[in-house]
Amino acid sequence: MFEKGINKRDKLKEYLDDFNKNYYDFEMFTPKGNEKVKQTIQQIIITVFDEKKITVKGMEKYIKHLIESVSKKKKYSEINDTEPETHIQNHTNKVLKFCGYDIEVNRWRF
Numbered sequence: 344m345f346e347k348g349i350n351k352r353d354k355l356k357e358y359l360d361d362f363n364k365n366y367y368d369f370e371m372f373t374p375k376g377n378e379k380v381k382q383t384i385q386q387i388i389i390t391v392f393d394e395k396k397i398t399v400k401g402m403e404k405y406i407k408h409l410i411e412s413v414s415k416k417k418k419y420s421e422i423n424d425t426e427p428e429t430h431i432q433n434h435t436n437k438v439l440k441f442c443g444y445d446i447e448v449n450r451w452r453f
């Protein structure tokens with residue numbers, strides 16, 4: 344993943360700071376909905392940095408679980424729409440690549 348001597352925690356903080364500063368609209372109906380998607384993506388980012396081994400199947404199962412836990416609240420059910428799921432997919436693939444994984448998730452399998 345990271346070269347020897349690189350502090351993984353520092354890289355995670357840097358990555359999250361950049362994400363939080365630059366991304367805020369995930370095409371949900373409300374600002375609170377956008378915040379729920381942002382929190383979901385933040386959880387995914389932390390997981391990718393923390394796990395020692397990640398598989399496509401395992402990551403997609405994890406994302407599906409996260410999306411289901413948010414969509415249970417009726418006011419956030421649009422997280423299952425194309426746009427929010429695409430944002431989740433794209434940000435997941437971005438962090439996977441950043442961390443050195445040669446895999447990609449696909450929203451159709453969430």
